[in-house]
Amino acid sequence: MARLWREYKTPDGSKYYYNIESKQSTRERPSDFAEQELDGKKRKLQQTKVACSLDLANNSKLSICQDGSRRFKLGDSGTLQEEIGDEESLNILSQSDEQKLKRLVRSGKKKGEFDTQVHEEVLKHLETLTNPPEKAAEEKGQESDFPSSNSESSAEDHIVAGYSTSEEESDNEVQSLDEVHSESEAQTENELHKENFSSGSSSDLENKEIFTSMFPLYSLDPFSTWNMQSKKLQDDPRFYKVGKDSVREQYFEEWCTRQCNNSKSTDDYVNESELDSESEPDSDRLEPTKYHYLSHIVSKATIKPETLAKDIRAEQKTLFRQFKIKNSLDKKAQEAFISKILFYYKKLDHNQRVDVFEKLLDSKSRSIELGLRHTNKLKDMPLHGDLPEKPFAIETLLLELEDCIDIHGLNKSIQTEVQYYVLGIKPKTIAMKKCLQNYESKV
Amino acid sequence: MPRIKTKRTKAAPEGFDKIQPTLADFDLRLKEVHSEQGSKLAAKANEGTWKILQLTHERSRYIFDLFYKRKAISKELYEWLLREKYADKMLIAKWKKRGYEKLCCLRCIQSSESSSEGHTCICRVPRSVLEKNSKDGVVTFTRCTHCGCSGCASSD
Numbered sequence: 001m002a003r004l005w006r007e008y009k010t011p012d013g014s015k016y017y018y019n020i021e022s023k024q025s026t027r028e029r030p031s032d033f034a035e036q037e038l039d040g041k042k043r044k045l046q047q048t049k050v051a052c053s054l055d056l057a058n059n060s061k062l063s064i065c066q067d068g069s070r071r072f073k074l075g076d077s078g079t080l081q082e083e084i085g086d087e088e089s090l091n092i093l094s095q096s097d098e099q100k101l102k103r104l105v106r107s108g109k110k111k112g113e114f115d116t117q118v119h120e121e122v123l124k125h126l127e128t129l130t131n132p133p134e135k136a137a138e139e140k141g142q143e144s145d146f147p148s149s150n151s152e153s154s155a156e157d158h159i160v161a162g163y164s165t166s167e168e169e170s171d172n173e174v175q176s177l178d179e180v181h182s183e184s185e186a187q188t189e190n191e192l193h194k195e196n197f198s199s200g201s202s203s204d205l206e207n208k209e210i211f212t213s214m215f216p217l218y219s220l221d222p223f224s225t226w227n228m229q230s231k232k233l234q235d236d237p238r239f240y241k242v243g244k245d246s247v248r249e250q251y252f253e254e255w256c257t258r259q260c261n262n263s264k265s266t267d268d269y270v271n272e273s274e275l276d277s278e279s280e281p282d283s284d285r286l287e288p289t290k291y292h293y294l295s296h297i298v299s300k301a302t303i304k305p306e307t308l309a310k311d312i313r314a315e316q317k318t319l320f321r322q323f324k325i326k327n328s329l330d331k332k333a334q335e336a337f338i339s340k341i342l343f344y345y346k347k348l349d350h351n352q353r354v355d356v357f358e359k360l361l362d363s364k365s366r367s368i369e370l371g372l373r374h375t376n377k378l379k380d381m382p383l384h385g386d387l388p389e390k391p392f393a394i395e396t397l398l399l400e401l402e403d404c405i406d407i408h409g410l411n412k413s414i415q416t417e418v419q420y421y422v423l424g425i426k427p428k429t430i431a432m433k434k435c436l437q438n439y440e441s442k443v
Numbered sequence: 444m445p446r447i448k449t450k451r452t453k454a455a456p457e458g459f460d461k462i463q464p465t466l467a468d469f470d471l472r473l474k475e476v477h478s479e480q481g482s483k484l485a486a487k488a489n490e491g492t493w494k495i496l497q498l499t500h501e502r503s504r505y506i507f508d509l510f511y512k513r514k515a516i517s518k519e520l521y522e523w524l525l526r527e528k529y530a531d532k533m534l535i536a537k538w539k540k541r542g543y544e545k546l547c548c549l550r551c552i553q554s555s556e557s558s559s560e561g562h563t564c565i566c567r568v569p570r571s572v573l574e575k576n577s578k579d580g581v582v583t584f585t586r587c588t589h590c591g592c593s594g595c596a597s598s599d
Contacts, residue, residue: 221464221465222513222515223461223462223465223509223515224462224464224465224468225465225501225505227501228465228468253508253512253513256513256515257512257513257514257515260513260514260515261514
């Protein structure tokens with residue numbers, strides 16, 4: 001039903017009222033104008049279709065309309081109001097997820113595409129909010145009944161007060177409300193965009209995969225620039241899966257690094273395997289341990305209680321030169337090692353040193369067992385027999401034994417132990433043999 | 444510009460053949476830019492060198508990326524490229540410094556030579572600062588006069 005009374009303004013700004021049916025016009029406010037106004041507003045409120053409604057406390061409901069606004073349904077009155085005075089409901093509202101509500105509002109706006117998933121989520125959330133404090137709510141029920149009715153009336157008062165003003169003003173109000181809504185919507189949209197950005201990382205990954213899968217297809221050069229290579233791709237629709245050119249470039253760079261490193265590492269791998277296959281049959285390639293020669297030199301030297309590291313260096317100059325110790329160890333490391341080992345030579349006699357050595361191997365027995373390899377080779381070696389006579393043969397035997405316990409790989413830590421070097425080559429080989437015999441019997 | 448090859452230039456180290464097509468492409472683009480006719484307007488007097496500077500910057504960045512980011516070329520090749528002036532050694536030295544990761548050209552940080560009263564170039568100022576200092580949030584700066592850089596602060 002159209003409103004009978006309309007409010008207009010005269011050119012000088014004063015208001016007058018005009019009845020469209022009786023074609024009457026007055027400067028005084030007609031008595032039935034306000035009622036009409038209210039009726040009209042109510043209709044307006046109800047005209048906006050409710051997209052969904054959520055239960056709050058005390059029978060009141062939060063309805064989300066299709067125009068994106070929120071209205072509250074109080075009790076059984078069935079009228080929609082813009083505000084709610086009920087404290088409990090407000091509490092629930094403040095606790096509920098504002099983000100999700102906003103999303104609901106947004107989905108409510110799109111007619112027909114209502115987001116039921118979000119709706120369910122919000123409903124569940126509200127249920128958990130309302131249910132646990134049920135007892136408290138019941139206790140409060142009697143108390144809260146009174147204020148709720150009070151608030152109802154106050155809300156109605158508010159509405160009456162709000163809409164009993166002239167049409168123009170109320171229009172302004174509606175406009176401002178709309179503005180607020182649109183602002184909040186803009187905000188929610190922004191937030192949603194952000195969410196999309198973060199939650200869309202999975203799709204981003206997919207896009208990245210699709211995007212990078214193009215590179216080998218178009219046989220891009222990993223040694224080139226994105227600026228040049230992108231020209232090859234530009235006609236492909238997959239090229240536009242990734243929106244920003246900077247992101248595309250980043251992906252390309254990543255792909256290039258991977259590509260370059262791959263080719264390098266495969267080269268390295270090939271080289272290593274070649275080296276391995278070359279070195280294995282050749283016993284000359286057996287690598288001595290870190291301080292192998294140095295300990296050998298010390299064992300040859302004459303050691304008095306007052307001997308220092310530099311004395312040994314002065315005494316065994318030729319040996320130092322012969323074994324090219326300078327190449328593998330710098331002066332400081334040499335001195336540090338010699339002074340450490342001198343302690344053992346000065347304080348302990350030969351048998352004690354053998355004990356120290358065996359103890360070390362015992363303590364490392366676990367890892368030695370793990371590192372044991374070339375077992376068949378071990379069996380071939382003259383473990384039970386006497387030592388070979390030539391010192392060179394003894395040394396090779398020792399190196400082979402060391403190789404068998406994988407001293408350059410798994411048992412690298414042994415190499416750095418000082419106790420490992422407290423014996424000369426010959427006694428060391430004997431002790432080593434003894435030790436390995438145990439393992440061999442286990443194997 | 445790379446050095447002219449003579450009998451005395453050392454042969455390129457291994458791996459040069461992989462990047463040669465790209466460098467040739469850069470050369471071609473540089474030639475195209477050279478043959479372009481510049482504007483005769485006095486207002487555009489500075490713009491003649493912009494494209495050349497941009498290209499050399501791009502090539503330097505390319506070689507920088509090859510060695511430091513992609514790790515695709517050996518150190519020997521990298522040093523050879525620097526010696527043959529395929530890349531600007533001085534500019535790359537700046538890129539390794541914090542705050543200079545995106546520096547456009549060396550002239551823009553040369554405070555003593557610049558025309559703007561002994562300050563560094565405006566393209567070094569972050570965009571956010573430019574926006575903050577402008578009256579109405581609109582930045583009027585588009586390109587600097589030295590190399591046509593539109594902003595090379597690390598935060599941009």
